[in-house]
Amino acid sequence: MDRAEPADLPDLPRVPCLPDLPDLPDLAGLPLEELLDAPNPVLARAARRVLDRLMAEEAPLAAYNSSAVPIDDPLV
Amino acid sequence: MTVPERSRPPLPFREFLVKVHSRCNLACRYCYVYESEDRGWRTQPVGMAPATAGRLVLRIAEHARRHSLRSVRVILHGGEPLLAGGEFLARFVRGLRAALPAATRAEVALQTNGTLLDETVLRLCHAEDIRIGVSLDGPPAVHDRYRRDPAGRGSHARVAAALALLARPEHRPLWSGLLTTVDPTTDPLTTYDHLLSYDPPALTFILPLGNWTVPPPGRVPDPARTPYADWLVRVFDRWYGSAGRAPRVTLFESVIDLLLGGASGSEVIGGGPSRLAVIDTDGSLTLSDHLKTTYDGADRTGLSVHRDPFDALLRHPGVVARQAGRAGLCAGCRACPLVAVCGGGHYPHRYRAGSGGAGHDNPSVYCPDLARFIGHVARTVAADFPAMATATATAKAVTRTEAATRAKATAGRTPGRRGAEHDG
Secondary structure (H helix, E strand, O other): OOOOOOOOOOOOOOOOOOOOOOHHOOOOOHHHHOOOOOHHHHHHHHHOOOHHHOOOOOOOOOOOOOOOOOOOOOOO | OOOOOOOOOOOOOOOEEEEOOOOOOOOOOOOOOOOOOOHHHOOOOOEOHHHHHHHHHHHHHHHHHOOEEEEEEEEEEOOHHHHOHHHHHHHHHHHHHHHHHHOOOOEEEEOOOOOOOOHHHHHHHHHHOEEEEEEEEOOOHHEEEHHHHHHHHOOOHHHHHHHHHHHOOOOOHEEEEEEEOOOOOOHHHHHHHHHHHHOOOOOEEEEOOOOOOOOOOOOOOOOOOOOOOOOHHHHHHHHOOOOOOOEEEHHHHHHHHHHOOOOOOOOOOOOOOOOEEEEEOEEEEEEOOOHOOOOOOEEEEEEEOOOOOHHHHHHHHHHHHOOOOHOOOOOOHHHHHOOOHHHOOOOHHOOOOOOOOOOOOOOOHHHHHHHHHHHHHHHHHHHHOOHHHHOOOOOOOOOOOHHHHHHHHOOOOOOOHOOEEEEE
């Protein structure tokens, strides 16, 4: 099914691509309950979403990338 | 494509992208339907015939019944879906809701270029409970560079007029958001400020569809250059610094959620299983239309609503591959510490021609951009919690199961005072 390979394709990157990847903070260890009171509402809402989705029966829909799709993923 | 063995039953479809009209009144220069590798639109009926639409709603209802779906999302799409006409759209949506089992809710959305959006259309959407998403790339100089009609005239003025209508209080509940294709040659904050000027409820930034064979504009082989991440970082910083007063941004929220150990709500990041079926105007059951950018016929399956149930599409290798999660990624991605967040990126972005049947077994062509952007978001969030970030340096990352246990323990807790709903 693939097309023939053009001669001048770029090399694939060596992953990981980020040179300082080991220095990335591990946010998955942050206590979500404490984040609910985060000063930045962006984070408080994120913590709420993560907690709600963890309690849901199934993971949220990996929705089609479209602005027509409501962002709250009410589909259950 | 290399398709791993399925280790669990397929997940039923919950999203149905319906091509109600196969042509468009614009001729956008970057359009993935008409300007990319696939030529399938040339042989599609211009509009979906009523008999095909009738068969389709029965198939969706059959799928909902068979899998006891509590809800489905149907996206009216094209081409330009409003070219299908209000009468067709109304009959289709009514027929859909009438055919579905009583226990299945239908969420119906429409993705439009905005040029045909008027009071008549809005009345229809109110009457039939249809949410509306509109494509807008930025101010006139940005939007009209690509989004022109066949005569070469820009469409910004018409879209702006439609958005002014949609933003009125009586119509605003219909509006789901704006869809913006990122152009890294533009000034990100000028674009962002222009989008905000319409007061949209949400923004969806999309990276142009491209791959290793046909790279996106500006995505050069040098991994040290990250034009898309550079653009997104500028917007993210403004958005994050707005302390929740800005509209929701799908990509930004998904990256934060993933970094916190949660799941993404978008197919473009996180690697969640796709549960999307696409139906062409002739009733063909196809894979994501984004695959049209890979090679001619990439999205076609040979299945049709006239012969086949959606369960037949569930068994197609193209669907299996997109429900495989991490097992469906290339070895390099599986070994990368960032995979828990990026999930390998958007499936069509991984394609490379001539890979011996393993066309998607590559990192995303946007890998350098994704890595830089995710790293930036992680550091920005961590900077808000220096004590916590230090504490987590030696902490074992929670698994979803552990977090779910914690979540259940705090069930019923409401968000903090500042954690109320987004106020737009």
